[in-house]
Amino acid sequence: MSASMWLAVVIAALGTLALRLLPLLWMRRRLHRSTNDGEGSNTLPPWLRLLGPLMIAALFGVSxxxxxxxxxxxxxxxxxxxxxxxxxxxxxxxxxxxxxxxxxxxxxxxxxxxxx
Amino acid sequence: MTDNTPVHRQPPAWLTGLREALPLLGGYVPVAVSFGLVATQAGFSTTEVAAISTLIYAGASQFLFVGMAAAGAPLWLTVAMTLLINIRHLVYAPNLAPWLTRSRWWPWLMHGLTDQIFALAHTRLPQIAPERRLGWFSGAAGLAWLSWIAGSVLGAVAGEWLTRRWPLLGEVMPFALPALFLVLLAPHFTSLRWSLALGISMAAALVLALGGFANVSIPLAAAAGALGFYAIGNRPGGDGEAAS
Structure with a gap:
């Protein structure tokens, strides 16, 4: 594998990690601002609460x-x-x-x- | 499935997570073996296959990555397409965030937040005592990650022989994934409105994937299900239950 290919692997890996990690940091900040205890799904925006089970349903459909x-x-x-x-x-x-x-x-x- | 057992009688949290992630292996290992085989056929060495599976750790996009790289596509386009396929991961961590403790390890553990681990954690984390969640997630995500890497290496080294020797195993074991998703999904069928929305998502994903749009099927199908959920709620006489 050439140096440029290794670089592509590293960028793809960091990008994938960012897609998984950055929304967590955003939501943690949001939870910290909106509630004192931060426990439970009621602190999630309704559309996001809806998307969780629907994503699992879609994964089920594909699988x-x-x-x-x-x-x-x-x-x-x-x-x-x-x-x-x-x-x-x-x-x-x-x-x-x-x-x-x-x-x-x-x-x-x-x-x-x-x-x- | 709530953890009501006294703490002193429970196995270590990581062990519980590891045990509950075992069904994932039925889906992970055959696909990882296929990836290892495809990648070596595309000209990647075993070490490179292991590095890709360790670092990128995202099934469909890894296949796309090695396929585009082998076809000589520009590397910027290869990386862009790899990330585009993974865009659905944006909604996973925020859905788990209310149940994650304040540990500084959580952000790093997000490397292991695949589709399957998300589905498992979305159901299990709310049922687990807060002090056990980090250990549980580490065990479940760690097993899935290691099995993916090991499967990829196995595929690179002996994939061709394995698929010739036990073709039935590769056909049967992946059924563990729909079975697991079904078990995780079943408790959400709590009302007509939810049932219809989930049904729309499932059907849309199935049709889109059969039509050759597997990579975009998951976010599109979830969006279709959400539209259905709100459309049903806005109809006179519709079940007005909020997202729960």
Whole structure:
């Protein structure tokens, strides 16, 4: 890698860090000015409070696209999502729904391949 | 999932964070292996791959970076496009700020604030005792960062062999990400208004990504969901619940 390429890597890295870091400094200053204790989401502007869950929803939408975009991939995704949701409703935990979801997804993929 | 256990019975906060970030590895490692493979095929050495993953640490933009660099694009344009893709990160830290303690380490830990860590922290930090939050975030973000670097190096060294040997693993493991996002998202379906707004965001992101606009799909879909949220609230008889 040439010196200019290394420089590009460093600038991209610093820029990415700035995109993650500077808004925190801005919000901390804002929180410090607007409240004494600074605890809780009520100190956030309403539009920002709204964007948090909506960004996660968008991440979920993008991540739904399976590696193999055929009927097997989509079917496994649908069944895997159903299994994840059922386990989440029963356990309300973080780990088990994910483990069962991945296992179900894998089982559907393998079962269809064996059947096919 | 609230931490109600007495402090003396709890494992160290960093260990809790590390354990709760484990599902992320299913999504991180296969993508990191792919990155390592793509980058070496584009002419980058293993050391350079490790440096890019350590320093930039942003999935989609790293693929774009090595792709544009290998194609001979001007470096200023390569850097500009890399940063443009990451512009969505602007709203992450302010959303977490009310739950961050006064420690001076927090700004530096923002290097680890990826999409997935944001989603996890957005749900978990409010449920964790303030004195445990720094440790929890360090454990979760640290594991994700190290797994990304290790996966990239593995991909650079043995990516081709791995994808030939276990093709099914690369197909199945990434499902951990939608499963995790779903678990993080489910508690937010508290009203018709929220459900519709979240549904709009999900559907818009899916359609945009399928249409080849994956890089801009997340901020655009979130904006569409926000529009839906306010449109529903302004309709006569609409659920007037505020953003919570």
């Amino acid at each position: 739904l696209i399976p590696q193999r975009q055929d009927s097997v991939g989509w079917c496994a995704t649908l069944v895997g999502i159903g299994a994840t949701l059922i386990v989440w409703r029963r356990t309300r935990t973080l780990g088990w729904p994910v483990i069962v979801g991945v296992a179900t997804f894998g089982l559907v993929v393998v079962a269809v391949r064996i059947a096919g």
